[in-house]
Amino acid sequence: MQSVRVCRRYGRGFTLVEALVALVVLSIGLLGIAGLQITSLKANHGSATRTQAVYLAYDIIDRMRANPAKASAGAYNIAVGATPTAGTVEGDDLIAWQQNIARSLPAGTIQPGGSVVFNAAANTFTVNIIWDDAHANVASRPDVAPTTMPAGDVVTFSVSTQLSN
Secondary structure, eight states: OHHHHHHHHHHSSOOHHHHHHHHHHHHHHHHHHHHHHHHHHHHHHHHHHHHHHHHHHHHHHHHHHHSHHHHHTTTTOBOTTOOOOTTSHHHHHHHHHHHHHHHHSOOSSSOOEEEEEEETTTTEEEEEEEEEOGGGTTTTOTTSOTTOOOGGGEEEEEEEEOOOO
């Protein structure tokens, strides 16, 4: 009869060590889930900026399609960082496009911008949009200071098109 009491006494509930081990295992699992969530958010933000760049490239292409005579004359040619002249349709289009790029894409050590290059021989337009994608890499790379940006953090989206007459 006495052996039954001994078993009951040792068989009751959790010990403090068992509870702490369970807490550590649960904490490690939750930290893993949080890490996956952060990685997912970074990837989602990166894809959202790339999608925005596609929209912005097609925005200026649509503006050139609305003004084909000036586009074919090279009036929409602009370099990254150049300031267009206001007062004309093409100048106002380029100003609005550059402002949309600056508002829509992340800026870090570079200001986001775009360029349009007309190749008269091939009758093609090449639209380039650049922005700083350092936000996705600096947090995961402690060796890089937030104010410096490796060359790999500059993203360029390019698209070439022909305007039909």
